[in-house]
Amino acid sequence: MDFFQQQDNARRRTRWLLLYFILLVFVVSLCYWFILGMIPFVSSFCHIYFFSGDNMAGTLSRTGGPVLHALMAATVISAVVFLFSFFNYISCRRGGGAGIAESVGGQLLNREILTTLSEKQLLNVVEEMALAAGMAVPPVYLLREEQGLNAFAAGNTPDEAVIGITQGALDHFTRKELQGVIGHEFSHILNGDMRLNMRLVAMAGALSGLSQLGTACLPGTNSSRAKFRTLSKPGPTVFFIYLLLMLVGVGGNFASMLLKAAVSRQREFLADAGAVQFTRDSDTIGGALKRLLAQSSGTFMRSEKAREMGFMMFGAAGREKFKLFSAALADHPPLEQRILAIDPAWDGTLDAWLFEKRKQTGPVSSAISGADTSVRKQTVLAAAVGIATSTALRDGADTDRKMDPKVGRLLKQGIPQELLSLAGESCTARLLPLLLIFEESEKSRTLLRNYLPQEMFRLLKKWLEYDIPEAQRLPLFDLAMPALRSMSPRQSEEYLTLAGRLVDADGRIELREWVFLSLLRKRLAPDIRIMKLMNGRDAVSCLLSTLAIAGQVQEKNAGGIAESFAAGVQAMGIQGVKLLPRMPEYSTLERALYTLARLKPATKKRLLQGCRQVIVADRQITVREAELFRTFGSLLDAPMAPFSILPNAVRPAP
Amino acid sequence: MFLALIIISAILAGLTMLLVSLYNRLIVLRNRSKNAFAQIEVQLKRRHDLIPNLVEVAKGYLKHERETLTEITDLRNTAVRNLQQAGENPEDAEVMGRLNTSESQLQGALSRFNLVVEAYPELKASTSMMALSEEISSTENKVAFARQGYNDAVTMYNTTRESFPASVVSDMFHFKPAQLLEFEDHEQIQAPPKVSF
Known part of the structure; x- marks a missing residue:
């Protein structure tokens, strides 16, 4: 099978279908124009506003006859529909895939706390397919309650995409078949199918909006069908027009549903061919599809919400509502057809082993999970904050994410078990950042009590008096991050407001509060325009000055400050930055970091090397400096590894 | 006049x-291919890092297969050296x-190792061995x-880059074609299979 050819075919058919869709909108607009033209009220309305006082016949004869006129009107109406659907699309496209995955009961899989071998295998397979597809590894959600064999990809862009899979799929598919299924989902993400579907939904919505508008124009109906029946007594003409409008409306909606389903089916073929491209093996996806045929549990989902988003599933999530048109309205082609598309030689038989459940596998051996040194793990471990030794800093060029994995584990072990388990659960993880910025006062307590559900507050209350050691704060915060990202935009907005109020509760901002508040803001509401370093000189001055001033062990050591600052400027090779006379305000610093976060990655590296030089210049590294440095790195989207630990180099913060 | 201007x-x-x-679009595609090349190196490194751990775990189970394990370790060390050299001078064809x-x-040694494991059914069924072979595959x-x-x-x-509308842009901004990777056993594939009766 030529999978590239198949993908091209599916894309071409999608394009045709989209063209039909546009045509449909046009035809429906045309119908409305003619029907509404029959109503005396509307035609006189049009007469006054569109033909500026001329009589209808005169206007028509001058502007090219009724046909051209109707076509022009239909074009205008269609344009309005598309504009409307565009806004519709913009308004509903917010929210990444994580929120969707959680709403159907998905649980984020984390490499650190995997329980079974099959989960580990799943993550491995996802990483493999990400490599084959040339994409970043997306978060993986497991739907533990669902026994049907299904999977989905959610998210508008590859960056915010997630992959979800049901427990049933994990239990039944072999490793090879999993590759096919995950490859299929990656293909959906890469082809932007979620986005395409959202656009179609938006367009269908605009089309049905048009039919409502049509009925609203009818005299005596007042746009409500109930009133139309009871209150007024319309004449036979109005009733006839009403009937026609309903007919066109229903017909248009039905046709748009048909087209949408047809597009969805083409995208399934495309994704199947994509899975073959990624795995270079038609048995992967072919085997998975055959297994779906063989398994009685099928692909149906229990959760109502999951059935609603059936179009993004690997297999059909539920039965079609209209039995009569089920084939035409199905968003997935029949399994047999999909199998034949990738394996034309298939004779319709199913091997016996497809009917068996795959052998269950035991828990992950600790030896192996300990041996895993994958890149992902390193980034998780890089979450830990450490304290620098001058030796680690002296080779300043090495700003990369290299670190001793032991540091991370060491730090992690110091954190109370209960706090770690809070960070692991998605709903309780939200408490941790609050805990980190919390400062004892009656006002803060009231704020928390009002915002949090009672049980949550009780959970948190125990820890409010516990003083988390400095070195454990950032690691805890980072552990809680995946769960925080799963909040919906509205939730994160509320959450950020609460955090801001907590910080403001006592009327002043401390370093610790600022660090976590700005990290929260950065991670929950990112900004994406790119800027040049030269435009950010003031911001650079601000950063380097902060580090130079904060790094002095003795107070008021002006010479040392200037020296450290100069070292940083020299390392960056930038001109026009100057040392600020005193420690900048936190709000200034925050603004500076926001500006600099839009630098290109390579420039950021240069900037951080400059920062590092400022720290190293005096050959002494304080906890404060290290924490600031790590925060800078994190806020600039260039996470820094903690420096490796050397106990005698530890110096308490001033 | 006004209309013409607008049009x-x-x-x-x-x-x-x-x-x-x-x-x-061209930039995105070019960067994707560059990133994909970097991924190969990352994955080779990852394999090198993983092997000592694998050997360590396997040692306890495979007492009679010492030489297979030693072979893997040796080959791994050679590969690490070569990868380092290749990273230092990527243009050198010999390296x-x-x-x-x-x-x-x-790779050959690792697949031989998998065959060895096949020969020990009870070993193959042990959970840590299963986890181990999952990691290898x-x-x-x-x-x-x-x-x-x-x-x-x-x-x-x-x-x-070569297809029509984009080809104009790629000529204008000098987008150079990228090179495909060739199989390391290119010659072996080209050679006809030997059959002996």
């Missing part, structure tokens, strides 16, 4: 938008060739997929 500026704006989007040879030898897959992903990305980039 002309609309056409110009459309053309500019097309140009920009084509340029951006690249050495890296390719040592990587394919290492995933590692091998990742290396293969990274290479394949690179080739796909390059093909995509080259096709877009």
Whole structure:
């Protein structure tokens, strides 16, 4: 099978279908124009506003006859529909895939706390397919309650995409078949199918909006069908027009549903061919599809919400509502057809082993999970904050994410078990950042009590008096991050407001509060325009000055400050930055970091090397400096590894 | 007159938008292929890092298969050296060739190791061995997929670069074609299989 050819075919058919869709909108607009033209009220309305006082016949004869006129009107109406659907699309496209995955009961899989071998295998397979597809590894959600064999990809862009899979799929598919299924989902993400579907939904919505508008124009109906029946007594003409409008409306909606389903089916073929491209093996996806045929549990989902988003599933999530048109309205082609598309030689038989459940596998051996040194793990471990030794800093060029994995584990072990388990659960993880910025006062307590559900507050209350050691704060915060990202935009907005109020509760901002508040803001509401370093000189001055001033062990050591600052400027090779006379305000610093976060990655590296030089210049590294440095790195989207630990180099913060 | 002006500026704006989007598309594709190449190196490194741990775990189970394990360790060390050298001078064809040879030898040794495991059914069924072979196959897959992903990305980039509207842009801004990876056992594949009765 030529999978590239198949993908091209599916894309071409999608394009045709989209063209039909546009045509449909046009035809429906045309119908409305003619029907509404029959109503005396509307035609006189049009007469006054569109033909500026001329009589209808005169206007028509001058502007090219009724046909051209109707076509022009239909074009205008269609344009309005598309504009409307565009806004519709913009308004509903917010929210990444994580929120969707959680709403159907998905649980984020984390490499650190995997329980079974099959989960580990799943993550491995996802990483493999990400490599084959040339994409970043997306978060993986497991739907533990669902026994049907299904999977989905959610998210508008590859960056915010997630992959979800049901427990049933994990239990039944072999490793090879999993590759096919995950490859299929990656293909959906890469082809932007979620986005395409959202656009179609938006367009269908605009089309049905048009039919409502049509009925609203009818005299005596007042746009409500109930009133139309009871209150007024319309004449036979109005009733006839009403009937026609309903007919066109229903017909248009039905046709748009048909087209949408047809597009969805083409995208399934495309994704199947994509899975073959990624795995270079038609048995992967072919085997998975055959297994779906063989398994009685099928692909149906229990959760109502999951059935609603059936179009993004690997297999059909539920039965079609209209039995009569089920084939035409199905968003997935029949399994047999999909199998034949990738394996034309298939004779319709199913091997016996497809009917068996795959052998269950035991828990992950600790030896192996300990041996895993994958890149992902390193980034998780890089979450830990450490304290620098001058030796680690002296080779300043090495700003990369290299670190001793032991540091991370060491730090992690110091954190109370209960706090770690809070960070692991998605709903309780939200408490941790609050805990980190919390400062004892009656006002803060009231704020928390009002915002949090009672049980949550009780959970948190125990820890409010516990003083988390400095070195454990950032690691805890980072552990809680995946769960925080799963909040919906509205939730994160509320959450950020609460955090801001907590910080403001006592009327002043401390370093610790600022660090976590700005990290929260950065991670929950990112900004994406790119800027040049030269435009950010003031911001650079601000950063380097902060580090130079904060790094002095003795107070008021002006010479040392200037020296450290100069070292940083020299390392960056930038001109026009100057040392600020005193420690900048936190709000200034925050603004500076926001500006600099839009630098290109390579420039950021240069900037951080400059920062590092400022720290190293005096050959002494304080906890404060290290924490600031790590925060800078994190806020600039260039996470820094903690420096490796050397106990005698530890110096308490001033 | 006014209408003509509007139409002309609309056409110009459309053309500019097309140009920009084509340029951006080429950039995206080129960066994707570059990233895919970097991924290969990352995955090779990952394999090298993993092997000592694998050998450590396997040692306890495979007392009679010492030489297989020693062979893997030796080959791994050679491959690490070669990868380092290749990273230092990526243009040197000879170094690249050495890296390719040592990587394919290492791959061979790993698949022999999997065969050895097949010969011990009770060992194969043990959970830690299962986890171990899962890691090995995933590692091998990742290396293969990274290479394949690179080739796909390059093909995509080259096709877009040469096909019509984009080809104008690629000529204008000097987008050079990217190179496909070749199989390290290119010659072996080309040679006809030997059959002896």
